[in-house]
Amino acid sequence: MFEVLERDGLGRIGVLDTPHGRVTTPALLPVVNPNRPIIPPDDLRTRFRAEILITNAYILGKGPVRDSVLRQGVHALLGFPGAVMTDSGAFQSHVYGGVDVTNAEVIEFQKKIGSDLGTMLDVFSEPGHDLARASADVDETIRRAKEADDLRGPMALVGAVQGGLHPSLRERCAREVSSLGVSVCAIGGVVPLLESYRFRDLVRVIVASKRGLDPSKPVHLFGAGHPLVFPLAALLGCDLFDSASYAKYARDGRMLFPDGTRHASEIRESGCACPVCVEHPMEEIASKEDLLAAHNLHVCFAAIREVRRAIARGDLWELAERRARAHPALLDALRELRHHNEFLEEFEPVSRRGAMYYVGPETAHRPILHRFRRRLIERYRPPRAAGLVVLPESGRPFSDTYGALVERMMQAADVHAVVKSLWGPVPFELDAMWPMAQSVVPETLDVDALEAAEVFFREWAAGAAYPFGLLWEGSQSLDELRKRAPGPHPVDWNDARIRATADVQFGRGAADALFQGTVSYVVSKANGKIRNVRVDGEHVVSLRAEDGLFTLRSAGARRLHRAFDSPHLRVVVDADSVPFQREGKNVFAKFVREADPAIRPRDEVLVVSPEDDLVAVAQAFMNRREMLAFKRGVAAHVREAVPPPSSAPPR
């Protein structure tokens, strides 16, 4: 069973339970060649803290240790007490053109040797396979997956996703295979892409597969063992990686680094801090296969830990964007992502703690910004004003001085101000919303980024229900503007800010619902900013300083529940679960019946009974797709139970 603990992008930190212990993901599975282990499996456990390894059942079954492994089991044979996954021979069929073993035989063999995760024998689709051939590969892979599922008994099964470079086939195969009794879904057939640096194709394959996969199952990217690809693959939701590279490259005298591969003989000094590089001179490292392999493993494990650190911190995007600079083909892969924003956006948390960093023109196309721009078009309504002032991107985060100036200008001229930022148009009232105020950009901007800003702005301006009176782009004098504008205009900017935030966060109409009545504020003594909003004496929402979004309180939840029909903002739980949420307990995914497809991780949600009674207010951890798929883990963290309406219960 697999449970997700933290997330960022499509990446996730999870735990996978196996008969031989828990595995924290993303995880690296070192490949152990049973006939020639360079690093003893026991060392993998003690020196490298490997919780799981992978070895090859096909090789075990054909090799000299066959009898021995059947007798004592794979764990004893390898001397590894942790989890052991076994591969089936599909990769050997790719290399040698075929294997003399059947799917059923391989499954049986893996059961006999006590594999914790046994892999079906899938049909390796070469990238060059045309649609017809790849389709046949997929049909046969699905057939074998069903067969393997029938035969697996208590063994946890790894189902493979094939389909070559054909997105529709990848998605179909993923959907069919992951709907079976498989514990891990493996994306196969990608080694030829990795070997030829076809990272853009790799992105297409992973995204197409993820579209079809059951999101509650961990995803293994077969044969991806180079630290170069870990951040990007993890960002797209790959949880397990297997590395034969550490050993294979060591045999060729090559060293892995987070930014590429280098021949040991060509470097006099390694710019690496690993124990091998710190404790041994390069000449010794270059001449010893076991030292090379140990270095490679240290680098790979550190790269995986770096990915986990970034997920926990919420800066996996930045890590992937930076690492993409290691090779132009990775940069191409990074640029491919924007074409999948509709899908990627579903999984993107609404905010995180830290600032968003500008890494390059690609940053402007991140799903979080795609979402902001779309919500602006769909949900935001500008306040009434005689005109619009467009402020060019300052290249700096919004400052209080600047803000005060703009505010004075708006009051004097009855205009509304929108910043044409790198991220899209930012109305003045929304400038505290993550990641607008919490972004760090360079002073000199890329032409690409400026052009994108222009495009985003025009797209929005064209569709905005906006009373364009006059337009100012920083070139005309402010006096000119004042002359043409009707003059001093008292705007309640607190009001404008909370209304805009509510509509963008909860949907158009939310502001009307939440703030109907007499509004009052609790403001921060430190900076005068709104902390809590009370309406008719009730605490409706709090405004979080860290991301400029609302935390919903019971009174606010009741208002939104009344104003919006189901399923808007709802997470519908089973009747059995209702009493727990009434006590303030979290919503577990297995009790979720239905949910609003617009819910995103970290969104504020209404927990309701099957009869749509409001039970609690919560912060989502999953999106709808995940809530419905997962049988384990928290779907939403309950903030507070909502007491039943104050009217007396029916007698």
Add this chain to the structure above:
Amino acid sequence: MFEVLERDGLGRIGVLDTPHGRVTTPALLPVVNPNRPIIPPDDLRTRFRAEILITNAYILGKGPVRDSVLRQGVHALLGFPGAVMTDSGAFQSHVYGGVDVTNAEVIEFQKKIGSDLGTMLDVFSEPGHDLARASADVDETIRRAKEADDLRGPMALVGAVQGGLHPSLRERCAREVSSLGVSVCAIGGVVPLLESYRFRDLVRVIVASKRGLDPSKPVHLFGAGHPLVFPLAALLGCDLFDSASYAKYARDGRMLFPDGTRHASEIRESGCACPVCVEHPMEEIASKEDLLAAHNLHVCFAAIREVRRAIARGDLWELAERRARAHPALLDALRELRHHNEFLEEFEPVSRRGAMYYVGPETAHRPILHRFRRRLIERYRPPRAAGLVVLPESGRPFSDTYGALVERMMQAADVHAVVKSLWGPVPFELDAMWPMAQSVVPETLDVDALEAAEVFFREWAAGAAYPFGLLWEGSQSLDELRKRAPGPHPVDWNDARIRATADVQFGRGAADALFQGTVSYVVSKANGKIRNVRVDGEHVVSLRAEDGLFTLRSAGARRLHRAFDSPHLRVVVDADSVPFQREGKNVFAKFVREADPAIRPRDEVLVVSPEDDLVAVAQAFMNRREMLAFKRGVAAHVREAVPPPSSAPPR
């Protein structure tokens, strides 16, 4: 004494001799607080392989160990057998507003305690100091530098460069101080810039200082101890860095990483491969100052080794470009570099072994490309043809198939083909020249890069002495072009290639000089490409496959020597040195009298006597500025001695 062994950009791998051993540069000098050493100096030597450390003479002189250090010397006090540099208290004057010690006292004290490198007490220019005040700081710093030079005795002296943010002052101070008897030049007053991430200002300060500095002296960047800045600072020619950060940050519970700083308490797992992070759980690391300091040191030393590796490999630019993505302010600093291309280009080797990688739009502004474009304008003459065909950038390196196609087209239509590449216009004959053919670019290109390509192309086309008959930009049909062109036109492309290469490499007119006579080729059996060019039976030049440039042979050298007046291509050596070069021995910098200012590292050069007799042909290791400054090391590697003219000697 300082000697440079390898180089890239303005970066260099060197050795600095001290009374306590050799120091390989770029080097990191851990700061040891004598009153509170977190990592014992002996450990710095054994565990971290530190060859040099730095401690503070001001603190030693004021603190409880004053008597002890005066009695036993600083090496014995610290228990460190390697080199010890001491700082003077200038930084303390910045922090506390003043120090109660004079320059003369600090110098005397450092001599008494046996410092290997003693630092003068300079005047710390704050970044906010205006021109008048900073100018006074510089005057006083220069006065004290002279005083320190007078007092230093046998102690090697560190002279400081101040001047705040004023380039003219930095340059003046650098020139004056480095002309004295100082062994190391330190760029001071930059800590406030580092602390506030003003990396662009840092670049301006370093470049302005480097303009004035004697290039034969190692450069210390005072107070730069974060791995974030090492690649960029080393690229600009900083050789020594001192780190108090490792200890200071450890005290605050912070960890250094190549891409930034993080609070240990905020990370559950460190994505680092260092011995500390591999061998200890994060909770333990976070709670122990010595573990944090050791981690920080491992990361810093690895980052310095990484810089040395990149210099040796010739990819320091790529490293700096990648690392700049760690923070938007570093990206601004990277973008500042193009404004200093005239200076940076002087130090840029003409080629390297590996391919050039596209990292981002900044790559197109690298000095190597600035040089290519300038040489194209100044040195290149297009072959006669009826028209010009402009091929749009394919986004891929030039392939042989593509080349053959273009060649057929040119022959059929009597046109000349130029590729409008990202790097600038590339005439077909020069497509094998580094880094044109040896570059790796993404398939999708940045708008910035495309725009730059357009600008570079227009600049060249506007000035090119070109018989523009017709212009084709890929949009018109090739048939149309053929119809308008005068028809089959036999072009000798081997001839065109060697002529264009000769002019661009050696200067306009070189082709006429080198290839006058009957030209024949030795071609590679493997790929049909030119290997050697013979003229009238003499081997004149060889064409290197790796970078598309010529290696000059004696016969070629004689022709160029005849054709070009001094100082063109010359390195003039002292009469004493001539007999050694006649024997094929390398040219040492201390024997160089004069040299062509256009010579760049790895250029082919003519070694001549003071009377301009041609003595040898060599490959330069230094540019003119360096040849004249260095008293140690090889200025040019002699390929072969050129025998005196065959005419009998005068009787």
